[in-house]
Amino acid sequence: MINKVILVGNVGADPEVRTLESGVKTARVRLATTERIFNRQTQESTEHTEWHTITLWRGLADVVDKYVRKGSQIYVEGSLRTREWQDQQGNRRFSTEIQAAELKLLGRRGDGQQGAAPQGGYAQPQAGGYQQPAYAQPQPVQQATAAPMPADDADDLPF
Numbered sequence: 001m002i003n004k005v006i007l008v009g010n011v012g013a014d015p016e017v018r019t020l021e022s023g024v025k026t027a028r029v030r031l032a033t034t035e036r037i038f039n040r041q042t043q044e045s046t047e048h049t050e051w052h053t054i055t056l057w058r059g060l061a062d063v064v065d066k067y068v069r070k071g072s073q074i075y076v077e078g079s080l081r082t083r084e085w086q087d088q089q090g091n092r093r094f095s096t097e098i099q100a101a102e103l104k105l106l107g108r109r110g111d112g113q114q115g116a117a118p119q120g121g122y123a124q125p126q127a128g129g130y131q132q133p134a135y136a137q138p139q140p141v142q143q144a145t146a147a148p149m150p151a152d153d154a155d156d157l158p159f
Contacts, residue, residue: 009033027061075104
């Protein structure tokens with residue numbers, strides 16, 4: 001069975017970060033994803049924004065605490081979790097959240113982020129222990145130029 005969610009969006013408010021009595025850090029982020037819907041009959045496009053609650057733990061919560069702010073663009077990979085709770089009137093309520101397993105900071109350095117955020121991905125540690133964050137080093141962009149095709153001999157292709 002698979003329970004996997006991948007989201008790319010913008011953070012709608014500064015993250016809520018807490019440290020539990022056990023010393024474990026947790027963070028909650030509200031993420032907006034927007035999709036454009038084009039109506040062929042009216043030739044107009046509209047936008048639909050969906051809000052998601054992301055829960056992050058331990059090392060991922062540390063990254064969120066240091067680098068994510070309102071307006072940050074992030075990539076989140078995780079799984080859906082539904083929890084049940086009672087409101088102040090005693091009514092049963094349900095909420096569906098994303099339990100993050102991986103986080104990537106997107107956008108330019110400093111876009112809505114405190115300090116110079118490292119670009120790259122962070123993964124929740126596996127059962128074997130803590131996993132170091134994977135920092136992605138910016139790679140130089142190389143432009144490929146197409147070689148002209150021989151006009152008279154198709155057998156001399158360059159591959």
